[in-house]
Amino acid sequence: MDAQIKTFLCRSDNIGVLIRDPGTGACAAIDVPEAGPVLRALEETGWRLTDILVTHRHGDHIAGIEEVKVQTGARVTAPRKAGDAIPAVDRTVGEGDTVRVGDLVAQVWETPGHCNDHITYWFEDAKIVCAGDTLFTLGCGRVLEGPPEVLWRSLERFADLPDETQVFSGHDYVLSNGKFALAADPDNEALRARVAEAETARRDGLFLIPSTLGQERRTNPFLRSGTSELAKGVNLPAGSSSEKVFVTLRSWKDRF
Template sequence: MSAGAAETRTFLCRSDNIGVLIRDPRTGACAAIDVPEAEPVLRALDETGWRLTDILVTHRHGDHIEGIPEVRRATGARLTAPEKAREAVPDADVYVREGDRVRVGDLEAEVWETPGHCLDHVAYWFSGAEIVFAGDTLFTLGCGRVMESPPETLWRSLQRFEVLPDATQVFSGHDYVLSNARFALAAEPGNAVLQARAAEAEHARDEGRFLVPSTMGAERDTNPFLRAREPALARAVDLPPGDSAAVFVALRAWKNRF
């Protein structure tokens, strides 16, 4: 798949992690976003013929960094990790924080700190290619589980994505699309666009595909956690419309029990 000046390759790791490669076709530089498991990343590199130059870590959880040592030994890739994950990823070449920029060849990404799922989480926004790597903050039809912060922290992080163009491709860290679709339909059953998106997810499963990447336009239309301002979502959690943060908190708590 290509997007602007970038090429991408997605594949499953472990049981439901999404592995991603992004490549600059002009220079040949290529980055893996996290390494949940080494073998699928190395296989994707072999299949594409791409040469890995970089690894960009979104957060410190083991299911995102477990395969890094083996892949670095095989490729010599430079490792970039969040500054706040320094203890968990002590051997990175570069540590980044809010507002820093990273390059993969001629492709440039801005680093966003997006806490909520965990305190050290970052996202990588490649504006020139209209690609964002959201890790476990924003999923297709869903969002990450809150683990180390008040849920309002994750709500504020999700608002960062609202500035992105509709065409932006959103790469998330897991394929939770079917379970997210079931919850989204329970929360907003009258959303016709969501109904079609859920049917698309079922069709993709039957074909052995997954709906990653999504687009910001699709998420704005169908993701309940980005739609907390909608009166229908407030009604779904028995709250008056207007306090979108409170609606989000209630939706996230409901999803935890779903």
């Protein structure tokens, strides 16, 4: 099923995303980091916002919700585990629930690690996954709540998605992620090409979001934690568990 997508910058490095079902005209914003860019994107496209789908409770993802809801009347869906930390919520969801944007249907995954209430929206028919701050282009979220193994288990859920799945993440950290990825996986030619692409995009005022799962499997060191190259990159023996490599990588990235 086709979906129309609009991506744009919010704040300094947040990514705003609008997803529209062309058949019904229903349209969702994935998070609202700030109201102005979302409202401008709606004006530019002529789309009518019907839904706001929240990935997690952090302020840089929810600051504009109340203003946008007042302006549009959109229904706000948020993680149940966020409690009352998110304003103006109409519906809460958790693992196993589904949400609809017109005829577009998303499965709700609980993907903790960055924070305990984080959820991901997987639009299977449209091959779109809205990963928030769990999975980034060439990177993954910082672990703020719980042990890093929890984030690894969340990332493992992406492993079975088709290569062509478009990954919409919550921030444009591509260049800094690429610098770390090259330090951890220096012989990866696909990664070198991807970083060069990111540098060109930045010069042109663009960003590499969405990425695809296929691209991330080839270039994202955190998703490549099961390879001998990444075990070597963090000075662990070949055959070390993916989880152990990931935990070591994440700790290194925190200090990088």
